[in-house]
Amino acid sequence: MILATREISRLVRESLHAAQAAGKLPEFELEGIEARPSKRAEQGDYNVALMPFARPARMSPLQIAQIAVELMPPSDMVAKVEAAAPGYVNMFLSEDWLRAQVEAIYAENDDLYRLDLGQGKRAQVEFVSANPTAPLHIGRSRGAIVGDTMARLLEAAGYDVEREYYFNNAGAQMRNLGNSLKVRYLEALGQTVELSEEDLKTFYQGEYLRDFARELALEKGDAWINEDYHLFKAYAEQKMFEMIKATLDRVDIHHDNFFNENSLYENGAIWEVLEALDKRGYIYKASKSAVTDDQGDDENADGKGEATWFRSSDFGDSKDRVLVKSSGEPTYTLPDIAYHKNKLDRGFDLLINVLGADHYTQYQVVRAGIRALDLDASKINVIIVQLVAILRGGEVVRMSSRKGDFETLDDLIDQTSADAVRYMLLARSSDTHLNFDLDLAIKKSNENPVYYIQYAHVRCAGIFREAAARGVRVQNPDLRLLGDAELKFLRKVLELGEVIELSASTFEPHRIAFYALELANAFHPVFDNVRVLASDVDPAVAQARLYFFGAAQIVFRRVLRLMGMTAPEVM
RNA sequence: GCGCCCAUAGCUCAGUGGAUAGAGCAUUGGUCUUCGGAACCAACGGUCGGGGGUUCGAAUCCCUCUGGGCGCACCA
Structure with a gap:
């Protein structure tokens, strides 16, 4: 689908260009023309501010806007253009064009709003990058979600994306891991092992090593009893990675390269x-x-x-x-x-x-090092994610790595859900601190944005279930029968393109989470008011509406998948 | 002390230098002859932490102050 802001910016730029060619405007650089979605219906659907050009044009911005309106090239996207004080061009979308977007949604389907921003260029997102010494700690979870969502948005923006995981399997920590597993192995074989104060400092005490050791003892018996840490390290590392990958898989994260x-x-x-x-x-x-x-x-x-x-x-x-x-x-x-x-x-x-x-x-x-090597440090971009606090009953839950019921990403998923984890960790700007409210994340009510958004998809699916049960199918829908409520929702759909463009170019994946909530917010009133299968709805109108809700379902599925969440048919 | 992040509605938070600062929750009052009520409508609610500055225009950019968070290893 066409990026509405890009197209409207182009129209205004061309009109000003034409004005300059016709001598109605003095020559000056036409940079920085940017259309924005309007906040008020009476001001049209999109606005372009021309105030910055008042000085170079030596004219009032309103005059410039009037000239722009006068010379605006025709477009089937636009129904009406107005100049407004102090210097805006207000564009009203054509409703026929808007209705036609329903067809475009079906045509693009799961690739809805795939942009050409990246032009097939290669992008790499490095995230998680925890050493394989322990299960993924909660502290890593936000970066994991943010990184993967960033990768998904870059793909949508047209980049060829690689997800990379950087890790260290050498060094003292891994040696400690090997030694710790050996101790658990000996214990699993029934030996008691005395650990000195010094040993305890470097000993990995997590329960997971006991599990590994039991498996190892079953597998090898006492064959490894005289081995040093090397074999144990290798074994622990392999198991650890299986565990980490399994955890990441639960939230639909898959790295291309380790x-x-x-x-x-x-x-x-x-x-x-x-x-x-x-x-x-x-x-x-x-x-x-x-x-x-x-x-x-x-x-x-x-x-x-x-x-x-x-x-x-x-x-x-x-x-x-x-x-x-x-x-x-x-x-x-x-x-x-x-x-x-x-x-x-x-x-x-x-x-x-x-x-x-x-x-x-x-x-x-590291950046200093790259610059010292005279390499292009500007290609390296960083998303810094601030810390996460887990709240239960309004209290901060301590995330001790020594004990306690709560320390890993798996714990977080167990106590809430994969979808809730993805949404809650995404729905905040990366550079603000995040409070993860456990009570909210598991709540099955309208307070929980996860359910509110997914419920929109469920309701679409519900219509089609019911339609199928009644033998109703879409045949030759007449989109002219769609009303204002449906058009309002379609206007919101158009913003998805801008959200993808902006989040991919500013590295701010949280935007898609807020957009998803806004989209659901635009959807539910339509669902409530625009009936499809009620007895008083004309069959032709019902056809058009059914077709519309099918498009809405595609949009929700697309948005949910961009966030790495499931699009459930039932809840 | 130095560096980075944050401060916006009662709460949690959006907000790309553009028009009258938004959303969810909470509160209050409404809507059910229901394609899934996990819904909808409405009202209430703001000196955008304080103070300067830049700009035609500042929640947004700059300076400063206050209050929080995170760093500042011959650890990773």
């Missing part, structure tokens, strides 16, 4: 990055930072010898950062920079990184 941080060690990429930075003069060796930080503390220098530092302060960072510890082991920052270089090298046109607010500083350092 990128292993360790590969950057194996192929030497991290050392190439270090060398490149060194060549450019951004590396030095020292026992402490060459830049005194604000607190002037240098306690990290104590007896540790020389580390390898990156002059990130040259790029606006508040202090320099260590890339290689005095032990010779890289910090996570070095592979992180190498990873982002790798992403750029893979030729994506657009990169999006979904990060929790607590990782923002780290991202700044």
Whole structure:
């Protein structure tokens, strides 16, 4: 379907252009002409503000608007154009054109409002990216939903999208995981294992490892009893990933690529990055930072010898950062920079990184690294999601990772539903804190937006069930029989294109969630007032209305799928 | 101390520099001879945290203050 704002902007631009060619307007740049959906019916369906052109034209904005109206090219989309003070062009959509959009909805169906914004360019969204040491924590869930919805919107906008998961399966944490599983394995075989204070600090205590260990004991018996952590680590990692993927699958998230941080060690990429930075003069060796930080503390220098530092302060960072510890082991920052270089090298046109607010500083350092390597940092975009608080009975639920009934994304899904999780975590701007109200999410009432939206789809499906039962089928519907209520809903449908365009270009996927609620809000009154199968409805009118509700169902299914939610036939 | 985010209706929150700031919930009052009432209609409700500035025009941009949140490791 056509993007209404784009088309109307074009009409106004052409009319002003024609005015300039005819000498009715002086020559000046026609930039920034943007149509907006109108807020008031008496001001038309779309408005274009021409006030910015008053100065270059040296005319009153109202005069410019009048000239624009006068020279407006004809369009079957537009019924009427008016100039309004102080300088607006108000457009009224043609009702015939609006009715014809019902056909367009059927034609596009599940691809409704697929745009050409991306022009087939390659985009990559990196999200979740948790290490496979534990089930997905609730803290990751918002980024997961936001990232996947962003990917869906970019696809709708015409990008070729890849979803990527970055993880680390090397290092101390994974070794700890292997050791922890071994302990549980020995326990599963009936041995008692004494753990020192020191062991407990690094021990993964989650119940999931007991489950893995029981399976392992059944599978291998005591064959692994003398193995060190390596086999256990590999086993735990594989099980962990199965678990994480299963959790993500519950909310319909599927990554195309799992990128292993360790590969950057194996192929030497991290050392190439270090060398490149060194060549450019951004590396030095020292026992402490060459830049005194604000607190002037240098306690990290104590007896540790020389580390390898990156002059990130040259790029606006508040202090320099260590890339290689005095032990010779890289910090996570070095592979992180190498990873982002790798992403750029893979030729994506657009990169999006979904990060929790607590990782923002780290991202700044990586960005500094990319700039230091003289690579195009502008291709890397970040969606920072603020923290989530879980509320029950108006109280914040503590999300302890040690104990408690509530810590994982699975818990959240269990206690509410996959659809509720997707909607609730999406329906907030990423940069505001989010309160996830458990009581609301499970409530089966009109207070719950999840049900309100899905119910619209259910009601459409209900009409068709009833129609089928009565033997009514759509044949040659006459769209002229649609009334004002239906047209009002169709006007709202038109906004879907703008929502996709805007959310894909500003990386703000939450917009689709609010739009969905508005769409449902526009739907329910129509459903209540526009009967299809009532005895007093003329059969021809019933045909047109049935056809209309079929289109409405397509729109709801499309919107729900863009949010990764199900479109139920019954509830 | 420094960096980032937030402050809009009683609550939870939308709002792309454009006309009279919106929605859901809550509250109050209505609508059922029901294709699914998990619905609809109406009313009530605002110094957009305070103060400056930029602009033809500011909730939106800039500065500042206040109040919250998150970071500021030779952890990941």
